[in-house]
Amino acid sequence: MKRVVVAPGDGIGPEVIPPALDVLKFFHPDWEYTPVYLGYECWKRTGDALSDKTLETLRKADLILFGAITTPPDPKYHSVVLRIRKELDLYANLRPVFGEGFDILIVRENTEGLYSGIEWKEKDRACTLRVVSEAGSRRIAKFASACANRRRRHLTIGNKANVMKSDAYFLEICMEEAEKTGISIDKKYIDALVLDVLQHPSRYDVIVTTNIFGDILSDAAAFLEGGLGMLPSANIGRHQALFEPVHGSAPDITGKGIANPIAAIRCVSLLLKYVGERPLAIEVERAIQKTIAAGIKTPDLGGTATTDEVGREILKNL
Numbered sequence: 637m638k639r640v641v642v643a644p645g646d647g648i649g650p651e652v653i654p655p656a657l658d659v660l661k662f663f664h665p666d667w668e669y670t671p672v673y674l675g676y677e678c679w680k681r682t683g684d685a686l687s688d689k690t691l692e693t694l695r696k697a698d699l700i701l702f703g704a705i706t707t708p709p710d711p712k713y714h715s716v717v718l719r720i721r722k723e724l725d726l727y728a729n730l731r732p733v734f735g736e737g738f739d740i741l742i743v744r745e746n747t748e749g750l751y752s753g754i755e756w757k758e759k760d761r762a763c764t765l766r767v768v769s770e771a772g773s774r775r776i777a778k779f780a781s782a783c784a785n786r787r788r789r790h791l792t793i794g795n796k797a798n799v800m801k802s803d804a805y806f807l808e809i810c811m812e813e814a815e816k817t818g819i820s821i822d823k824k825y826i827d828a829l830v831l832d833v834l835q836h837p838s839r840y841d842v843i844v845t846t847n848i849f850g851d852i853l854s855d856a857a858a859f860l861e862g863g864l865g866m867l868p869s870a871n872i873g874r875h876q877a878l879f880e881p882v883h884g885s886a887p888d889i890t891g892k893g894i895a896n897p898i899a900a901i902r903c904v905s906l907l908l909k910y911v912g913e914r915p916l917a918i919e920v921e922r923a924i925q926k927t928i929a930a931g932i933k934t935p936d937l938g939g940t941a942t943t944d945e946v947g948r949e950i951l952k953n954l
């Protein structure tokens with residue numbers, strides 16, 4: 637039995653999470669499911685985007701299925717996603733990107749770097765502190781090296797060590813940890829790396845990098861798969877994990893019923909892998925592929941199907 641907390645969030649979150657939840661419940665009807673209300677809409681209604689009570693519920697979860705959250709440009713509002721990642725110490729953000737002839741796993745450090753949240757405004761400038769700690773770097777380096785060791789044994793370290801001392805430190809620690817496992821190691825400057833991943837995706841296995849670089853790299857890599865509606869991510873901590881699509885709340889298509897639910901459904905596939913049910917995860921992916929091959933696709937993939945139609949077809953194909 638697993639305790640699953642479900643947080644649909646804002647925008648298209650409440651549209652793509654139900655079909656994903658249907659898939660999970662198809663395999664595990666007897667797990668405990670607890671919905672929680674959080675995010676920008678919650679903030680507008682209650683003045684609190686993430687209440688202490690909700691945070692406690694999240695802490696007790698084994699697994700969290702998360703939609704998306706709107707982060708408005710309001711200085712009084714702080715990102716809920718960043719806060720949850722920090723509070724629950726979900727230090728490894730995994731973003732798999734795969735397709736015809738390539739299979740990449742982006743491992744993004746998830747708790748510090750430029751998203752440390754340590755920032756302040758002065759009279760004529762604003763500062764954000766980029767924090768790269770030894771402990772933070774070492775655990776993500778270990779995690780990524782172990783992933784590579786189980787896959788094709790190749791690790792690329794995305795960095796900007798030529799410009800930033802904080803990245804030189806990150807690189808040094810990643811090299812140390814990767815060398816212990818005997819996998820092949822490659823270092824690349826992040827700007828050139830983004831282009832090379834798009835041009836030659838088959839050259840890559842696991843890529844480890846700092847927080848913001850991993851954010852940008854994975855959104856760019858969505859290009860290889862037909863867009864943001866396709867990519868899932870896992871945020872892994874020591875005792876629990878949170879699964880969320882890479883995309884945001886997509887206000888431009890909210891309420892139209894046309895959001896692509898595949899990223900959210902792939903989150904369920906990642907979740908099943910995380911709990912050791914790889915054959916079920918593969919079944920989910922097969923059902924997705926079958927649905928796409930039959931031309932049942934939302935408009936972002938060039939189709940005319942609705943969110944519900946795609947969700948129902950995937951469920952039918954299971």
Ligand code: NAI
Nearest residue numbers: 704705706707717864865883884885886888889895896936
């Ligand atoms: P976004 O990912 O929400 O949307 C970017 C573009 O991709 C939009 O044109 C959107 O329609 C499209 N798109 C995204 N998901 C899609 C799907 N499932 N199916 C079809 N099309 C899809 O990013 P944007 O516009 O930069 O941000 C919107 C809001 O989301 C902002 O408030 C932002 O802060 C928030 N956000 C939240 C994230 C999270 O909760 N983890 C991640 C990224 C952004």
Ligand code: MG
Nearest residue numbers: 851852855882
């Ligand atoms: Mg992003």
